[in-house]
Amino acid sequence: MxxxxxxxxxxxxxxxxxxxxxxxxxxxxxxxxxxxxxxxxxxxxxxxxxxxxxxxxxxxxxxxxxxxxxxxxxxxxxxxxxxxxxxxxxxxxxxxxxxxxxxxxxxxxxxxxxxxxxxxxxxxxxxxxxxxxxxxxxxxxxxxxxxxxxxxxxxxxxxxxxxxxxxxxxxxxxxxxxxxxxxxxxxxxxxxxxxxxxxxxxxxxxxxxxxxxxxxxxxxxxxxxxxxxxxxxxxxxxxxxxxxxxxxxxxxxxxxxxxxxxxxxxxxxxxxxxxxxxxxxxxxxxxxxxxxxxxxxxxLYRFLRNIFVVTCMLISSSVLFPVLWHLWIYAGSANSNFYYAITLAFNVGQILLVSDYFYAYIRREYHLVEGLNLKSPDGKEAHVVLK
Known part of the structure; x- marks a missing residue:
């Protein structure tokens, strides 16, 4: 190694x-x-x-x-x-x-x-x-x-x-x-x-x-x-x-x-x-x-829910950063709101990434204690809903 x-x-x-x-x-x-x-x-x-x-x-x-x-x-x-x-x-x-x-x-x-x-x-x-x-x-x-x-x-x-x-x-x-x-x-x-x-x-x-x-x-x-x-x-x-x-x-x-x-x-x-x-x-x-x-x-990968969406958001935002900056500062065909919007999108992607890992960690810890095969009191299969 x-x-x-x-x-x-x-x-x-x-x-x-x-x-x-x-x-x-x-x-x-x-x-x-x-x-x-x-x-x-x-x-x-x-x-x-x-x-x-x-x-x-x-x-x-x-x-x-x-x-x-x-x-x-x-x-x-x-x-x-x-x-x-x-x-x-x-x-x-x-x-x-x-x-x-x-x-x-x-x-x-x-x-x-x-x-x-x-x-x-x-x-x-x-x-x-x-x-x-x-x-x-x-x-x-x-x-x-x-x-x-x-x-x-x-x-x-x-x-x-x-x-x-x-x-x-x-x-x-x-x-x-x-x-x-x-x-x-x-x-x-x-x-x-x-x-x-x-x-x-x-x-x-x-x-x-x-x-x-x-x-x-x-x-x-x-x-x-x-x-x-x-x-x-x-x-x-x-x-x-x-x-x-x-x-x-x-x-x-x-x-x-x-x-x-x-x-x-x-x-x-x-x-x-x-x-x-x-x-x-x-x-x-x-x-x-x-x-x-x-x-x-x-x-935690098995419990992640939005990883594809988050990955697309982060990659597309990273690519659009220099594009929208050029349109605003050099080309003059855009304004500051364009760049501001893509900055918000990038931060939203990060927040979704962290919150998804947050959810996945809690979900795994719950299953470690309660088990994977959850049953309701009547014996039927149960599903976990985290709020």
Whole structure:
């Protein structure tokens, strides 16, 4: 598997290097779908120029990046292309290792559930097997490395790639159970953009579960959180809900917090999607990050209802973005409403994607406990209707 990952990294870096040397690089760096005033490389260069002239980059309305990015590229401006390619490699490797460790946690939870007869006897087809999950880490890395959205973000030298790397390392540290490193990179991610503060709750949940799952493997206690930590985690969740509500205006955060307390990794995936959808200046790089997690939920495919419609919406919207922009800005045969409408369609597609996975996850968890062959009280076949 390591050889496959190295080969994927080589191919991904080669594709990026070729595009960096092509005439498309400048065109991509100007695309509004790929860069925004908050992460554009052009704004970074302007900020560095102002800094060299002794003028504060923040004195006007040109530079919006953090001082960390400003001083980072003050020393690495000549190696910018290498930095962005290395950033994508780091992100992919972090996601790969996180997916590997997550697989181990999944198997541990399944084993405990079977030992204590938590699952119904007829759900063998829903159980995740080592053969099924063996290739998931590589698929996660490929979904990030070879995603056109990721490639465009890297070639445009959008600092969104750096944001994604910070969040990926945060996820890795969380899955590994390192509370200190997780907190450091969550703070960095929040420093770069206020929105990742919403990942605070799923990180705490995963760190808590990482602790008591490992404890329960060597004891007779079944999935019981130590009482001395219960008040702390509950209080942190309440604070995070309030922060998310006021800072993100994300109404879906509150029910998701309560509905996925036992599934923090999926909760983290949902929160990354919500962050990407509700950002003030969203770009395709934000979308690429949470889409890299989709192979981790391949066991939900049988319960997805709208995947064909969602796929068509996302692909058609991605194709129409540059077309409608050209008609509006250059051809003059359209107006801003055309581009605004396709942006809404793209976001609706993302919302349908996340809600479909949301439904599929709940449906699978229900069948794991109640069984696949459901019967009504009178003995007839029953059907599940989730409202």
């Amino acid at each position: 390591a050889a496959s990952l190295v080969l994927a990294l080589v191919v991904a870096v080669t594709v990026r290097a070729v595009l960096f040397r092509s005439s498309l690089a400048e065109f991509i760096s100007e695309r509004v779908e790929v860069v925004s005033p908050l992460n554009s490389w052009k704004r970074v260069v302007e900020g560095l120029s102002l800094l060299d002239l002794g003028v504060s980059p923040y004195s006007g309305n040109v530079f919006h990046e953090t001082p960390l990015i400003l001083y980072l590229f003050h020393f690495l401006i000549d190696y910018a292309e290498f930095v962005f390619m290395a950033t994508d490699v780091i992100t992919a490797v972090a996601l790969y290792i996180a997916a590997e460790d997550f697989n181990k946690v999944v198997f541990r939870k399944q084993r405990i559930a079977f030992e204590f007869q938590k699952y119904a006897p007829d759900i063998i087809t829903l159980v995740r097997t080592p053969k099924e999950m063996y290739h998931i880490p590589l698929k996660v890395a490929l979904f990030y490395l070879l995603n056109p959205f990721t490639v465009l973000t890297c070639v445009a030298k959008s600092t969104c790639a750096i944001h994604n790397a910070i969040i990926a390392i945060f996820v890795l540290a969380t899955v590994k159970g390192s509370a200190f490193i997780s907190a450091v990179f969550l703070a960095l991610a929040t420093y770069q953009s206020l929105y990742p503060v919403a990942l605070f709750a799923p990180a705490l949940l995963y760190l808590a579960q990482k602790h008591y799952i490992l404890v329960n493997l060597h004891s007779t206690t079944f999935l019981v959180l130590l009482l001395k930590y219960a008040v702390m985690f509950l209080g942190c969740l309440m604070v995070t809900i309030c922060l998310s509500f006021f800072l993100l205006n994300s109404w879906s955060f509150i029910p998701s917090t309560y509905g996925f307390i036992d599934h923090p990794m999926f909760f983290m995936f949902v929160q990354l999607a919500i962050i990407a959808i509700f950002k003030s200046y969203p770009t395709v790089g934000d979308v690429a990050l949470y889409m890299a997690f989709l192979p981790m939920w391949n066991h």
